[in-house]
Amino acid sequence: MSLSADRVSCGRWAAILTLLVASGGASLSRADHDLPRWRPTDGDTEALRLAALPVPDGMVSIPAGWFLMGSDPGVDRVAGPQEQPQRPVFLDAFEIDRFEVSNAHYLRYVLATKAAVPYYWKGEPFAEKMAPHPVIGVSWQEAEAYCRWSGKRLPTEAEWEKAARGTDGRLYPWGNELPGWLRTNIAHPGSKRGIRYPPLANVNRYDRGVSPYGVYQMAGNVAEWVADWFDQDYYRRGPRENPRGPETGDTKVFRGGSWNEDPEVARSAGRVSYPPDYRSYLIGFRCAR
DSSP states (O other), rough: OOOOGOOOOOOHHHHHHHHHHHGGGGGOOOGGGGGGOOOOTTTTTHHHHTTTSOOOEEEEEEOSSSEEEETTTTTTTTTGGGGGGEEEEEEEEEEEEESBBBBHHHHHHHHHHHOOOEEEEEOOSOOOGGSSSSSSSOOOHHHHHHHTTOOOOOHHHHHHHHHHHTTOSSSTTTTOOOTTTTTOOSTTTTTOOOOOSOOOTTOOOOOOGGOOOOOOOSSSEEEEEEEOOTTTTTTHHHOBOOOOSSSSOOOOOEEETTTTSOOOGGGOOOOOOEEETTOOOOOEEBBOO
């Protein structure tokens, strides 16, 4: 889908949010058939086997320094008002997960803490081929709890964006070119889209679409929760050094677009938000420290 500059407005982004709510609504249902069917039990040999599977892991070090955060509408024709102005931002050094948190990683957490099981774990707890897929159906609150359990935290918006696009203000992790089949799992023309279980990719696929720091899938596959509360005007008044978002708010930000969204939603500067208890088959997460 292509969008001309005159369609870029608050109304356009409201329409995208409405679409996302509609597409994610099934995951919010409280009907019995939408709730997870599997529950962890002591000595569950299949769950222990799946949790022990080797899955992509590791963190990437992001050096301290300045980067361009946000969008310049003169360069990015679909820049939303909540992404402006583009401005230089300084961040201290940090680390971020190279890959999105996988089902296998989250299963280890569930077994260790007896935490709630995510939606879409309806097997025993899931098929082996799903172990390296990103976990979905996890709220911001659950994502934040997982990161704390693992000795990490959710990245800030600024940290996520720098890890995704580097320092030069590029539109996507790989540059300014639109996504293609070899770069990301996104809603390309002809893609097979699904809801019962989405067409997710292993977290270490698409090495041609990594960020300048070697971070995978920061565009497409699943969108990712970050730490910040959302404020549409925060870029106009937030600090230029180590911004951490507003102190309070109603919704939490997620970034990066998903398997079921158009390319402009997956731009590195794109910002969308939902309440912290929201769950969707479009959203996962990664951790930082």
